[in-house]
């Protein structure tokens with residue numbers, strides 16, 4: 165497979181051209197996959213299904229269910245591995261599993277080593293036709309929400325970072341612009357939108373822009389990020405929360421009913437966010 169034939173790249177290039185966002189939704193089980201695909205087909209929307217590396221260990225068959233669902237869908241759906249941090253696991257995944265793209269996350273190393281390792285793994289992935297996402301700066305995790313700007317400054321993505329990662333040959337960049345993994349706390353997301361705009365300008369159409377840390381996002385903020393150039397939105401709780409709420413409230417019902425109704429709740433949540441992202445009706 166050539167890189168130009170890469171499914172994730174095709175989906176994101178079309179999104180950048182059409183100025184809409186694509187949901188890259190984390191799946192933990194087969195009901196999630198089912199609801200994601202049904203929503204994409206109902207809305208005629210492209211979609212990226214994401215798995216965490218831990219899921220490959222926890223439920224090894226899920227990646228094959230996701231790949232089959234993506235392959236047989238009537239709309240473009242790509243399969244992406246999120247936050248792959250283990251070099252050996254990445255190589256094993258590239259050699260054996262049907263992913264279209266992988267986030268090679270070496271952000272736990274200092275910048276020079278991050279770049280070096282990213283470039284080497286990028287070469288390994290590209291040789292198999294798999295495209296690569298990387299994280300510039302360091303996106304903070306934790307549940308306590310936004311840190312002081314003073315504390316955060318050292319890890320925010322700079323324009324120089326962008327050039328270095330483009331030289332490392334990655335296809336998609338996930339910058340650190342005040343976005344955090346986990347919940348944002350009472351103040352809600354406080355993104356540095358000027359920085360996001362400037363990063364997109366610096367990319368100059370060479371790679372696609374990805375946003376991590378979308379818990380607690382409002383539709384308005386998502387739209388502002390699309391305006392700033394983001395095409396790939398990593399979403400987890402943002403779309404899954406209604407499903408969690410449904411399961412908690414209905415777990416006493418017969419299992420088949422819980423599965424059916426849960427899929428329906430999640431499908432509607434996905435459809436709502438596809439409408440907000442502007443990806444509905446695009447394929």
Ligand SMILES: [Zn+2]
Pocket residue numbers: 247345376377398
């Ligand atoms: Zn992330």
